[in-house]
Amino acid sequence: MDTRLRAGTVVDAPARLATVDIVIPVYNEERALPGCVRTLTAFLDDSFPMPWRITIVDNGSTDATWQIAQALASGHSRVHARRLEIAGRGAALKAAWRDSPADIVAYMDVDLSTGLGALFPMVASLASGHSEIAIGTRLAHTARTRRSVKREVISRGYNTLLRVGFGARFSDAQCGFKAARADVIRPLMDRVEDDAWFFDTELLLLAEHNGLRVHEVPVDWVEDLDSRVRVVRTAVADLKGLARLTWSMSTGRATVDVAGPAELAPVHPDAVVAEPKVAKLVKFAAVGAFTSVLYALLYLPLREVLEPALCNLAALVLTGVVNTEANRRWTFGRRGGKRTGMHLRAAAVFLSNYAVTTAVVVGLAPAAGRLFEVAAVVATYGVLTLLRFIALDRWVFARTRS
Numbered sequence: 001m002d003t004r005l006r007a008g009t010v011v012d013a014p015a016r017l018a019t020v021d022i023v024i025p026v027y028n029e030e031r032a033l034p035g036c037v038r039t040l041t042a043f044l045d046d047s048f049p050m051p052w053r054i055t056i057v058d059n060g061s062t063d064a065t066w067q068i069a070q071a072l073a074s075g076h077s078r079v080h081a082r083r084l085e086i087a088g089r090g091a092a093l094k095a096a097w098r099d100s101p102a103d104i105v106a107y108m109d110v111d112l113s114t115g116l117g118a119l120f121p122m123v124a125s126l127a128s129g130h131s132e133i134a135i136g137t138r139l140a141h142t143a144r145t146r147r148s149v150k151r152e153v154i155s156r157g158y159n160t161l162l163r164v165g166f167g168a169r170f171s172d173a174q175c176g177f178k179a180a181r182a183d184v185i186r187p188l189m190d191r192v193e194d195d196a197w198f199f200d201t202e203l204l205l206l207a208e209h210n211g212l213r214v215h216e217v218p219v220d221w222v223e224d225l226d227s228r229v230r231v232v233r234t235a236v237a238d239l240k241g242l243a244r245l246t247w248s249m250s251t252g253r254a255t256v257d258v259a260g261p262a263e264l265a266p267v268h269p270d271a272v273v274a275e276p277k278v279a280k281l282v283k284f285a286a287v288g289a290f291t292s293v294l295y296a297l298l299y300l301p302l303r304e305v306l307e308p309a310l311c312n313l314a315a316l317v318l319t320g321v322v323n324t325e326a327n328r329r330w331t332f333g334r335r336g337g338k339r340t341g342m343h344l345r346a347a348a349v350f351l352s353n354y355a356v357t358t359a360v361v362v363g364l365a366p367a368a369g370r371l372f373e374v375a376a377v378v379a380t381y382g383v384l385t386l387l388r389f390i391a392l393d394r395w396v397f398a399r400t401r402s
Helices: 033-047 065-075 088-099 116-126 150-168 182-188 199-209 231-250 276-303 309-330 337-364 370-401
Strands: 020-026 050-057 079-083 104-108 133-137 144-147 175-181 215-220 220-222
Touching: 020 033, 020 133, 020 199, 033 050, 033 116, 050 065, 050 088, 050 199, 065 079, 079 088, 088 104, 088 182, 104 116, 104 182, 116 133, 116 175, 116 215, 116 309, 133 199, 133 309, 144 215, 175 182, 182 215, 199 215, 199 276, 220 309, 276 309, 309 337, 309 370
Parallel strands: 020 050, 020 104, 050 079, 133 215, 144 220
Antiparallel strands: 104 175, 133 175
16 A cells, blocks of 8 residues: 555655545545545545545534544545534645645545546546646536526525636636645635635636636536535625735735746747747737727717717727736737736826827818718828837846746
């Protein structure tokens, strides 16, 4: 039997495999805990190829949960138990993940709603260095779920809100099946304020905000009706957390110095690849061309009902949002385009764009005609787009080189 992970320490082994610590947060789970640990240890002993341990974290239970956790730990060399007097899943994970000796920290719910077959695919993406965080998702096309209509609707609505409002790339923030590289996640957890159910969402949004990669694994999931989650109360708390996190991101407090992915480079020593700046210029030009056309299509109908200065403002606002988000996500990428810095500079560029383009349209004689007016302002918009690339490029490349 592999002895690399014991209850308290990682010991030397001939092969250097990444070690995994699976945390199970519990609160008054005397009924579910024994079956969970028996099932999980049997699965890991039989089919999990990496050194592992299980850490039960009791959040101040008032029933026999803590006594059961201690008995389970004494009965299995790779099961560890600790007790906190603080309630909340987030508090349990912060404490256990900070102190864990493992390379990879993970957690799953005590009800084992998520199929254990997804555990190795999830941690493998971290052990290989492909990703910094990995999560199970119940909303992927190949996932299979069995849950109530109420939870299905709330879950899909909530995750849609995250994608639309925060540009989240992950699809399922609240699935109780996640893992992360311990060295990367610890500095990020210092910035996570929530100690309850919003912990997952806050961690993932902060991770993407700081350029970390989140890998998703479709899971099989069966709802356990004996759950401690109060869906409506949790949803309200999540909305409050999102408001708080929006303020943190907008003020720069959500920026964390974390070890993100290395610069992308070819594996073959003789590979011929495009220069990064050239590739970014092509992407930026494509976005600029698209938004220039969009600007013209917006300006023409709006000009029928608005004065030039107001029409120009409306068209610039709409195209500016599209241009900034497209370049932040596609051209410069998340490491170079963190939401706060990118948006502050975009606001400054927008004001200068508006001043110049408004001067052009207002300065044209009315006899010049509507098409000439649009052509002139679109040409000015195109020149300003090029200048915007130079400004953003200098800032982004300075940040990514440092």
